Amino acid sequence: MPLKFDRPERGPIARKTPHTQTQLGITRTDNYAWMKDENWQAVMRDPSQLDQDIRDHLETENNYTKTVLAPLEPLKDQIFEEMKGRLEAEDSDVPAPDGNYAYYHRYRTGDQHGVYARKSIQNGDIDQAGEEQIILDADELAKGHKGFFDLQSVAHSHDHKRLAYSMDVHGSENYEIFIKNLTDGATQSTDIKTSTGGIVWASDNQTIFWVERDENQRPYAVYARNIDSDAPPKLVYQESDPGFFVSVSESDSRAFIIISAHNHTTTELWLIPSQKPETKATCFAPRQSGREYSLHEQGSFFYIHTNEGGAVDFKIMRRAVSAPVDTIWEEHIAHTPGTLILGLETYQNHLVYLVRENALPKIIIVDMHSGQSHDIDFDEAAFGLGLTGDMPYASQIMRFVNSSPTTPAQIFDYNMKNRSRILRKTQQVPSGHVPNEYTTERLFITARDGAEVPVTLLYKTNLDRSVKQPCLLYGYGSYGITIPACFRTSILSLVDRGFIFAIAHIRGGMAKGYQWYLDGKLEKKTNTFNDFVDTASALIDQGYTARGKIVAHGGSAGGLLVGAALNQDPALWGGVIGAVPFVDVLNTMSDASLPLTPPEWPEWGNPLESKTAYEQIASYSPYDNVIDADYPPVLITGGLTDPRVTYWEPAKWAAKLREHQTGDAPIMLKINMEAGHQGESGRYDSLKETALEYAFAVAAVSYN
16 A cells, blocks of 8 residues: 555645845845844854744644654654664774874764774784774763764874864854863863864974854854963964855875865965964965866975866866965876866875766876876776775875775775775675665766766666656756765665666766866756756656656755756656755845855856846746646755755745645655754764655655
């Protein structure tokens, strides 16, 4: 018997309070603008400050959703237990060597957050390690924070005597930093409470660098503090342009502290010698609109991963470390159109970079003495490949991880000199997993304008292909982010129930190079949504599934994707899952006080200054394009303290969809009142949200 939603009275009908505004000579009215708390900055830091009328509405929505989904509880619990059963109760990272220690994170049975530990080693050999020392027990830290707990950064000093860590207990991504003495276990507060969470130690083992958020939640300034001194924190760098975010890191060799000011298209880096952290930061190369770059020093040179000079798919250039700022960079690895250079690592004797060709990744290693290079790739229809970045600069060993939709992840240590590899870890699935019981396909579908869109499929090998099966179609399609074709234990719960899992590698990501990203942003943004809808149609035409049997799934900017696809063809979908969805695009991009708005104008356009941008965004913004239609079941989630996609976006979208729903399928909103963008914290609790989404998908495709 098909699983059904409960069908109570029509869901909550939100009050309408028309709010009219005129912008660039265009007037629009928003009936649900009241859901945005005027004191939203305070709510981010303290959820108890939320206006009571808004709280009451959100609680009513949550209660309605709980009622509608009540019949799915047994299935949700079953899926949760399945997903939990695919995780090792006791699991550990591969230890990462650093000096005389190897550091790692591991879970004990029942752990939500795990412990951070280390073992003593000699000559970097992790196979000959001493007794374990637990340096931070995250589950113990979380005990006093039942609502939300996230540990962002755990960073040891270079002399291995101290540990800095940052934690957020509201979901607002404001992290407090603490210092722990690894000799006596004493912990001290730093009174740093609104950091972004990242922590970098200088070589003096006394100075830490971090990034502060401003009153609008933007990462805007780098500070340094000598933790052995009573001196106040020192402002190292402050960004005056609200369109640029700030971050701090260290170079591959740890010789430099690197400050980055960046938006989605432009980078400017500043350097401080790590051994002299009091030194004033110097600019490596002033920002030029449209130029992106990152630095990786090797020997006496900085190697620069950049799109300088119109290198759409990036190239690698270099400049002497000692050279003046205005020195012209020289080309080291040329730009090859269609071969996207994704990232770069440098070692004492080698340079390693990751590329993507024909939507598949490959690692290339260069011997910096001989100049010879060789590749690491894999012969599978679709797979994910990544650099871990956790091996010492002086090492001959680099570490990478590989998986495919059917094959669990494997972590290898690769000797760059003799080209041998050691398998360090294979992801285990305690409940059992047989790869050949699953099939992966890589398709290319033709979009309406002729573009060839890659699609990755996963389904049971014995699936009856004579019958059109339910499908979960996942996509993102913004910021150049590419969804990898890697192993996901959670999705097996749907695949085992006869679903086809499909990833549409649509424009707006970089599956086919940087141009693929450029062809899905700004004035070309609708290509992203068209590609997704066209992928669904192609899967129907090729006999995989049918109209009304596809569940569209996307989160954050992927929520924008599924919202736009829903408006384009409501009857195409059997259901829609919009997780923390960015759907109120026009209003958000018109509010310069919001955390992400100015930095994201290069991605979406600035509707405050450009009428073209205004009209373009207005043409696809999901909230602004809801029409009277027979919408399928829709599940919308959000987080009250989310600084990225603020809670009122999903709340307003749910209200407007329900207002215009001509059918009887439920429109459901679930707002986590104690979390932010990432939802529930902890490795098990986070699975509960996924289990709910998948139970919804099973019920949605059998709704009518």
